[in-house]
Amino acid sequence: MDLDLNVRKDGDHSVLEVAGEIDVYTAPKLREQLIELVSDGSYHIVVDLEKVDFLDSTGLGVLVGGLKRVRNHDGSLQLVCTQEKILKIFRITGLTKVFPIHGSVPDAISAPAE
Amino acid sequence: MTSTVHLEIPASGAYLAVARAAATGLAAQLQFTYEEIDDLRIAVDEACTQLLARRGSATTLNVAYHLADAELRVDVSIEASDRGEPLERDTFAWQILSAMTDEVREQAEAGRLRLSFRKAGGRG
Numbered sequence: 001m002d003l004d005l006n007v008r009k010d011g012d013h014s015v016l017e018v019a020g021e022i023d024v025y026t027a028p029k030l031r032e033q034l035i036e037l038v039s040d041g042s043y044h045i046v047v048d049l050e051k052v053d054f055l056d057s058t059g060l061g062v063l064v065g066g067l068k069r070v071r072n073h074d075g076s077l078q079l080v081c082t083q084e085k086i087l088k089i090f091r092i093t094g095l096t097k098v099f100p101i102h103g104s105v106p107d108a109i110s111a112p113a114e
Numbered sequence: 115m116t117s118t119v120h121l122e123i124p125a126s127g128a129y130l131a132v133a134r135a136a137a138t139g140l141a142a143q144l145q146f147t148y149e150e151i152d153d154l155r156i157a158v159d160e161a162c163t164q165l166l167a168r169r170g171s172a173t174t175l176n177v178a179y180h181l182a183d184a185e186l187r188v189d190v191s192i193e194a195s196d197r198g199e200p201l202e203r204d205t206f207a208w209q210i211l212s213a214m215t216d217e218v219r220e221q222a223e224a225g226r227l228r229l230s231f232r233k234a235g236g237r238g
Contacts, residue, residue: 024163025127054134056159057206085152092213093206 002026004051005033013109014042019051022059030059034066043075046108055086060093067099076100078108121177125169125192133162133177140179141186141235150235153214158188160211161218161229164201165192168227185234194227201229 003026004019014037022030037045047063049055067077078100081087090096102108121136123129137158141151162175169175172193180187201220202208212218215231222228 021131023127023130023159024166025130054155054159056156056163057210058163060206085149088152089156089210093209 003029005029007033007037010046010105010109013044013046015046015048015105015109017048017051021054022052022062023054023056024058027058027062031062031065034062034069038066038069038073038075043070043073045070045075045077046105047077047079048105049079049081049086050083052081052083052086055089057093060089060095063099064095078102078111080105080108115183117181119179119181121179122174123177125166125172125175127163127166129175130159130162130166133158133175136177136179137186137188140181141233144181144184144186144236146186146233146235150233154186154188154233154235157211157214157231157233158190160207160214161188161190161231164207164211165190165227165229168192168194168198168201170194170196184236185232187230187232189228189230191226191228193225194222195225 002020003022006017008015016033018030070077080102082103090101100111102111119140121133123132134155137154138151141154165175169192176191178189215233218231220229
């Protein structure tokens with residue numbers, strides 16, 4: 001299974017919709033997309049994980065890398081996720097304390113900047 | 115009764131989806147719940163990914179699924195002429211693997227590096 005990425009602008013935010021499975025094979029594609037967004041000046045990114053069927057530690061590492069990049073520009077990286085199986089991975093690794101996780105894209109966009 | 119399914123895949127991340135799919139199918143056969151299947155799927159993925167990171171010149175990764183009544187035991191192994199350092203425990207991968215399974219063991223023997231774990235579920 002492949003990984004599909006779709007980017008759209010919503011005001012100051014770039015919304016990156018991710019669909020498919022994020023593992024050691026597909027994670028580089030996500031990493032490159034995040035790097036490209038930041039190099040193009042998008043420092044407020046919302047990553048929508050609602051259509052992600054699988055996420056492992058490699059994928060987590062890529063998201064943490066993205067967070068570090070936007071923070072270097074005083075930006076933000078927020079996640080949208082309501083799937084219990086994916087949320088569980090964030091909880092186990094303590095990353096729910098690192099990423100703001102929202103129930104919908106509008107909630108993420110309207111969330112106050114940290 | 116115990117049955118074993120052996121899977122040999124090329125030592126490349128491109129084939130991990132196959133190892134996960136096999137885990138899903140076998141766990142369903144043992145009547146694992148959806149949550150138990152999700153846990154198993156990620157545990158297999160993390161174990162394989164950790165060994166692939168040590169693949170050196172190895173060309174294949176072996177995954178053995180041992181099916182018992184209410185338990186699936188998984189052995190992932192790869193050829194490794196040099197044992198190297200033990201796998202790091204302070205990683206997201208290890209946190210996930212140990213949280214999702216009932217027991218994880220790491221062994222080095224006869225030129226192979228092996229990660230084994232148990233996952234109880236289903237009819238038990």
